[in-house]
Amino acid sequence: MxxxxxxxxxxxxxxxxxxxxxxxxxxTTIWDDIDVSNLFSHGANLKWPSNNNPGFLSKKYTPYLWDLGARPYMDKNETMHLIEKIVTSVNVYALKGANDISKDQKYLLAYKELTSYLKYLFIYFNGKQDVIxxxxxxxxxxxxxxxxxxxxxxxxxxxxxxxxxxxxxxxxxxxxxxxxxxxxxxxxxxxxxxxxxxxxxxSFKYKKDLPLSSFNINYQDLKSECSSMDIDIKYEDLCTNNPIIFLIPPAGDVxxxxxxxxxxxxxxxxxxxxxxxxxxxxxxxxxxxxxxxxxxxxxxxxxxxxxxxxxxxxxxxxxxxxxxxxxxxxxxxxxxxxxxxxxxxx
CATH class of the missing domain: 3.40.50 (Rossmann fold)
Structure with a gap:
């Protein structure tokens, strides 16, 4: 060598x-607790951050995802197909250089819900295994x-x-x-x-967290950007309300x-x-x-x-x-x- x-x-x-x-x-129960193949399967169990109630993926909390057909009982192929449609729409829209979203652009609004959902889903999964x-x-x-x-x-x-x-x-x-x-x-x-x-x-966090009780999905801007130098790396206390979500969904082209x-x-x-x-x-x-x-x-x-x-x-x-x-x-x-x-x- x-x-x-x-x-x-x-x-x-x-x-x-x-x-x-x-x-x-x-x-043996780990597969009941974590499913990284079908990202919507735990949507009903996932809790809404501000009130700790289950049902993150629902008409109540994520109406645009719901209206596009997102359901906890979808199979993994249906789930991936819907995510791919949402992200492909965002990828092409991003080429315009625009960042604002209107109330009629349902795929873009669903994208905002999707990124929030994925963040808290993987935090939820992480908590299912306390120690390595x-x-x-x-x-x-x-x-x-x-x-x-x-x-x-x-x-x-x-x-x-x-x-x-x-x-x-x-x-x-x-x-x-x-x-x-x-x-x-x-x-x-x-x-x-x-x-x-x-x-x-x-684990990516931007500056200071906001109160968890004030958590809501920001539908105003398609993407919130910042310099990498403004990102802190945290491995504890992940379930917070951070101003920026640093996730690009599956099939997203960076x-x-x-x-x-x-x-x-x-x-x-x-x-x-x-x-x-x-x-x-x-x-x-x-x-x-x-x-x-x-x-x-x-x-x-x-x-x-x-x-x-x-x-x-x-x-x-x-x-x-x-x-x-x-x-x-x-x-x-x-x-x-x-x-x-x-x-x-x-």
Whole structure:
């Protein structure tokens, strides 16, 4: 293995599912508490922040989502189809450069409800697992992270995660692996792990919270932006009323945004990936390849040299994604499971 090896790991929803599979071996009810495949299934249980009453996804609290057909009893394909319609509408509308919303633009108003809903949904999920169990240390991903952190030959580990949750951060903390989230915070000189969350996170907060009792959905502006330097990272007391929601829903294309916090993240990790060359490693795990977010993934794939080692981990491989990877990389390996990471030689 060469000195100063760089590693880039791109994580999607499959990473969270893999983690929950591990948890479910000891806590069989975890799948009743958390469902990251069908994002509306817990909508009736989710509590409205200001009064703590269940029924967040309802005619009462999210009327525009409801009128478009959002229901807790929808199957996951129906749910994703509706989310995709909403987000696609917003993506195209954003090209106009407008930020105001009229009362007739129901898909845009539903988008505002969706971002609020997703924030509190993933905070709700996070609270279902109070501690990261000791068994995590024998999980394939945990062992791999530890190996990367301890290797004197690995210079830097860039992790781009599209997950809103903070399981990854909690896992790294459990493993005593230092990490930072540029440019919001910076680790010590020994810190190898750089985390980037271009679709946002439940841990992102803007300045001071407002009273939770005053929580309401802001329908006035399509998007509320701020500098990444104004974002604080918090892992405790997440269920608050923060002025800005730092989430881009599934199928949202951050490449359409040229300014703001997510643009500043891309401006850091994209040049880093362009420096990847032969013997450097990229691992992609649990990533979707829908038509509305392909450009975002493609932008990562075309950045490094075609000589890098490319590993894709996914039990259900998208055939179009497969053809793209095969066309771009000479040293490509596909694995059905992360278990192989226990034997993978860096």
């Amino acid at each position: 060469s000195k100063n090896k760089k590693v880039c790991i791109v994580l999607g929803n499959g990473f969270t599912i893999d983690f929950l599979n591990l948890i479910s071996k000891k806590t 169990p000791d068994e995590i240390e024998n999980w394939a991903w945990a062992l791999f992270f530890t190996t990367l952190n301890n290797s004197i030959d690995v210079e830097e580990v860039i992790i781009i995660t599209y997950n809103y949750d903070i399981w990854l951060e909690r896992i790294l903390t459990k493993l005593n692996i230092e990490f930072d989230l540029p440019p919001m915070n910076k680790g010590s000189s020994k810190c190898k792990f750089r985390l980037f969350k271009p679709h946002g996170s439940i 490449n359409r945004t040229k300014v703001g916090w997510n643009a500043s993240l891309r401006q850091i990790y994209e040049p880093k990936i362009k420096e990847f060359k032969k013997n450097d490693l990229m691992i992609i795990s649990g990533i979707s390849y829908w038509h509305v977010d392909r450009a975002e993934i493609d932008n990562i794939l075309i950045s490094p040299s075609s000589d890098i080692d490319l590993v894709n981990i996914n039990p259900s491989m998208d055939k179009y994604f497969e053809s793209v990877i095969n066309s771009l990389f000479m040293n490509y390996i596909h694995f059905d499971s992360s278990e192989v990471l226990k034997e993978f030689i860096i």
